[in-house]
Amino acid sequence: MKGLTFLLGLWLPILLAGQTFYSGEIDRNTRWFGRIVLEGDIVVPKGVTLSIEPGTRILIQAAGDKTRSGKDPEKIEIIVNGTLLANGLEKGGEILFTSYTAKPKVGDWHGIVLKNRTQPSILRNCIIEYAYNGITCYGSSPQIIDCEVRYNHYAGISCEIRSAAVIENCVLVRNGFAGLNCELAGVPVVSGTTIRNNKNGVIIFDRSQPDLGQSPPVEGGSGGGNRIFDNLAADINNRSSRPIFAQNNTWGSADLREIPGLIIDQEDDPAFGKVRFDPVFRAAPALAANRRPSPPASPPTTAPVDTSRIAGDSLGTVNRSLGSNGTAAIPAGSSNTSAALQTGNGDAEADSAGSIADSAALAENGAPAIDSTLIDPEDLPPIATPALRETLIVYVEKPAVDPADPPIKEPVPEAMLDGGRRQYANQVLPVYPEVYKRTGFEGKVQIRVIVGRDGKPESITVLSSTDKLFAAAAEQAVQRNRYQPGTVRGKPVKFRIYETFVFQLEK
Structure with a gap:
């Protein structure tokens, strides 16, 4: 009987209440599930695999780094010299990496750093913020x-030193400097990805050459299908001398004559390479042949499990619904508008080697909505017999009563509204300034609007404008706009939106 008890202790995960703070080097293959709270850098050394189960919440403390190591001794990093296998599931099984504070803000932690040049890691259905x-x-x-990378101070994803990351069906939204940063010969392959509401959608330095879509696609390359729009400075900013293929994608405009205005390339500076965007997306893109094989879903497993550490907390699932507004041109006499969500509030400086000295205005960031649903132990996936010693960190607790709804901090971001986006009761279009009709001058205006609980604009702030006459026309139109009152969980709220107006003369 003693032998049986000993075996059960080896093979079964431990389900305990409580909370364990975690930091330092992982010295064996490790599997995380539940609530993992980090108080210092995590290092996955060569030869070691960190596997993360669906629904796991990685909560990173914002008030310093216990280990005082890594690139930033004041902020926590997850440094992977071995392999990271973070395989989440859609519709509630996403893996979340987020700040562990009641009022999260951009730059609370340093990020995930992948350094293994031979064994690819995989992140699937993850949220990193x-x-x-x-x-x-x-x-x-x-x-x-299938990842969403958002609310980050500098870049959503940064591909450096010949990184050939495969980025598929992701969302890179509201990052300070860039959705995707490529430098030091980075060559990622990007397809089916939405890149919007960053300062730069994609920015490319020195010898980098991302593949954003080729028509027809080449073996191992991208077939396009990306949606790149509503980025503040440029949708693609090519500061390298190399040509960039960005074909078979969707832009903020379907008019081929307008797309060059969304791109910085050889047309703006002869030292820069050309961005080739034609043809644009008009049908489902062809898939590139011979897609690279995926890493294994988990490390080899045959030996006993060491259940030596337990971690947990009570934070729930982040609501990841986002609006999907585009930007329409406003021709003289007949115009249309739509809004662009944009973040600003602070400067994001490039500190990686090879980057230009630039900064991005970041917008106020609202705290995510909390879903306090926990997973029942009976619903846990079966754990295979491990091949190497493996640490299993598990925390599952069923609450006795449903917790009260968290307080709502107003104004809430548009994405938190019950419908996920604004609705207009009455939308007013700006009047094209007469003097610019005669001179042929065109421009663009971005405005932040705080909408009251009654649907009327309470605060209007011009964030950027080509000219003060365009700004005045746009501001007057927004003052007359009326929106459907917004709600969160059925409660009336003030909400924050961003309106973008493109003033363009009819050709």
């Missing part, structure tokens, strides 16, 4: 699939 860089691929070529 409130870091300095969401994911840095430092000479590593991971697969990043």
